[in-house]
Structure formats: C-alpha cells, structure tokens
Amino acid sequence: MSKNKILITGGCGFIGSRVIELLADSPHDLYIIDNLSTGSKENIPLHRVELAVCDIRSMEAYDYVQQIQPDYVIHLAAQIDVQTSIQAQQHDADINIMGTLNIIQACVRLASLRQFVFASTAAVYGNNKDLPLTEQSSTIPTSPYGQSKLVGEQYLALTNHLQGLPYAALRFANVYGKKSYAAGDVITSFWTKLKQNEAPIIFGDGEQTRDFIYVEDIAEALIEAMYVSTSGVYNISTNEQTSINDVLNIMNHLLDQNISSENKAERAGDIRDSRLANNKFVHHTTWTPEHTLKTGLQATMHHKNNQVKVENK
Numbered sequence: 001m002s003k004n005k006i007l008i009t010g011g012c013g014f015i016g017s018r019v020i021e022l023l024a025d026s027p028h029d030l031y032i033i034d035n036l037s038t039g040s041k042e043n044i045p046l047h048r049v050e051l052a053v054c055d056i057r058s059m060e061a062y063d064y065v066q067q068i069q070p071d072y073v074i075h076l077a078a079q080i081d082v083q084t085s086i087q088a089q090q091h092d093a094d095i096n097i098m099g100t101l102n103i104i105q106a107c108v109r110l111a112s113l114r115q116f117v118f119a120s121t122a123a124v125y126g127n128n129k130d131l132p133l134t135e136q137s138s139t140i141p142t143s144p145y146g147q148s149k150l151v152g153e154q155y156l157a158l159t160n161h162l163q164g165l166p167y168a169a170l171r172f173a174n175v176y177g178k179k180s181y182a183a184g185d186v187i188t189s190f191w192t193k194l195k196q197n198e199a200p201i202i203f204g205d206g207e208q209t210r211d212f213i214y215v216e217d218i219a220e221a222l223i224e225a226m227y228v229s230t231s232g233v234y235n236i237s238t239n240e241q242t243s244i245n246d247v248l249n250i251m252n253h254l255l256d257q258n259i260s261s262e263n264k265a266e267r268a269g270d271i272r273d274s275r276l277a278n279n280k281f282v283h284h285t286t287w288t289p290e291h292t293l294k295t296g297l298q299a300t301m302h303h304k305n306n307q308v309k310v311e312n313k
C-alpha cells in the first residue's frame, strides 16, 4: 500500500475518532482539523496524527489544507444537532455551508487531491415516504440541518462539474455507538437514563422508525469511499427499519430491565420514518454493514458498561 496524506476534519469527534482508529495501523500520514467544540483530544492517538486546532470556516484551516496538500480529505466537521439547527439557523448554515465551502475551495486546485469524502445525512430526504429511499429519491429537508447538508452536497456536485473535484457524499442513516460525551442521539440518551434506572424520554408515540447503523460500519464506509471512482451521493445504511419503542425493548432486554418510556410531544423537524437502500454503495465497493442493531447495541453497551447480558443469537 502506498503512503498517502489523509486529512480528516472533525477527526476528534464520535465518527472521526473511529476513522482515525481504523487508519492508525496504515502507512498513511494522518492530519486533523478540529476546533474541539464537541470533539476531544482524548479521543485520538496524538502521537499518530498531526492536529490543527482551528475552525473549518477560518483562513487558518484554508492555509493548512494548502500547506499539507492532502491526497484525500474526509470532511466530517459540522454542526450536527437538528434542534440547534432550528434554534440557530445562521450558526448551522455558517458552519455546514460556509465552513464546508472553505474546505472545498482550499482543495479545488490541489493537484494532489484524489477524493473529497463528505459526511451527509438521511435528513436531506426529510419526510419523503417513498421507502426505502434511494439516491434518486426527492430531497425535501424538514430541518435547517438537512438543508445545510444538502447545500454542501450541491456545492460538491457543482465543483465537480466546474473544476473536476472528485467526491463522494455519503448520506448516513442514524449512527450509534460508543461516545465519549452525552450527545443528543436516541441510543445515548436512552443509555444515560436506563443506567440511572430512570424512564427514557420518547418524543411522540415511539412508533416512528429509523435505520440505525453502527459507527464501525460508518468508519469503514468512509475509508472505502476514498477509492470510489464515480463521484456522487451514496446512502450508507443497513436498509433495516426499527421503531424507537423496539430500540428501547432491545436495550431493556440486554440490560435485564423493564423500564417504560416517558412520552413527550413530537418535536418540530423530526422525521416520521426512515430507511435507506444501500445497494449503490455496496455495488461500487466491497463494503457491507457488518452489524445488526442487536449486535451493534451489544457492542455499544459492552463498551459503556460491562454489565450487558451477552447472549447467544
């Protein structure tokens, strides 16, 4: 394997640190841009990477990209919270659109660049009910977060068209796994409540469904995406649909508990159902998701607490 320079923006975060972990044994030189707003240095092996602590919107980040001349960029740094995006739309757009554009612009004329991998989201499909959603399905975001990620994709398509920038935009389904901080995703919030013997909060009736994908599978997809030769968008998912109530049932079962949820009103911007077809990415790569929700939850809860009941499937 030849040695390349790989830049991961947001490399100190939940998904980025997993990508770094998978690449740590490779011959590649690894670089990170991260402002540590949600990520942490403790998530990464500092001896193995060069970390530039700066904002993706800054000139400093632009100059850093120009200076290191990466072969590959995996762009993960973002404002990721849907509710924050509703309350602070300009802040969300500033990071997710202008920050992304700054990194794209820094890459445009780099002769070295072989691929720009972008973390997009199922939120670009909004409440599209035409399940399973394919890359051809209509994009009708119901949140500023979905909108800002869609604009990031569109800038990549445009830059590919105008200046030939090769890219793969990966639309992730709902990602879960071990996190070093209490994030707002449903599995982390259930875990936080369940371990304190408290009722997990469900917004709405709990019958809304999601396509949950384990972080390890996402990290592997991001690495495979570096070598995809056809620029465009790709769904990264399990193509399985599970209700929020069923997630709670599985977690209760794995913990040998039976704690009921506390149900609150549905939140603005939340999607009712989601399932993404993944055959386009599977067709273009050797990737397939390795984890079912049950095995992924077992691994997650095993990391979080060793009291999980390990079962024979």
Ligand SMILES: NC(=O)c1ccc[n+]([C@@H]2O[C@H](COP(=O)([O-])OP(=O)(O)OC[C@H]3O[C@@H](n4cnc5c(N)ncnc54)[C@H](O)[C@@H]3O)[C@@H](O)[C@H]2O)c1
Pocket (backbone or CB within 6 Å): 009, 010, 011, 012, 013, 014, 015, 016, 033, 034, 035, 036, 037, 038, 039, 040, 054, 055, 056, 057, 075, 076, 077, 078, 079, 080, 095, 099, 119, 120, 121, 122, 171, 172, 173, 174, 175, 176, 185
């Ligand atoms: N977690 C999910 O379920 C999910 C689903 C779909 C898409 N995504 C996308 O995957 C990517 C990674 O998400 P994550 O879950 O690891 O989030 P995360 O918050 O753990 O990681 C984001 C990282 O980016 C850094 N960052 C944030 N704003 C920055 C800025 N302005 N400049 C520089 N660094 C900045 C943070 O410090 C953090 O280390 C994001 O682009 C997100 O939109 C995540």
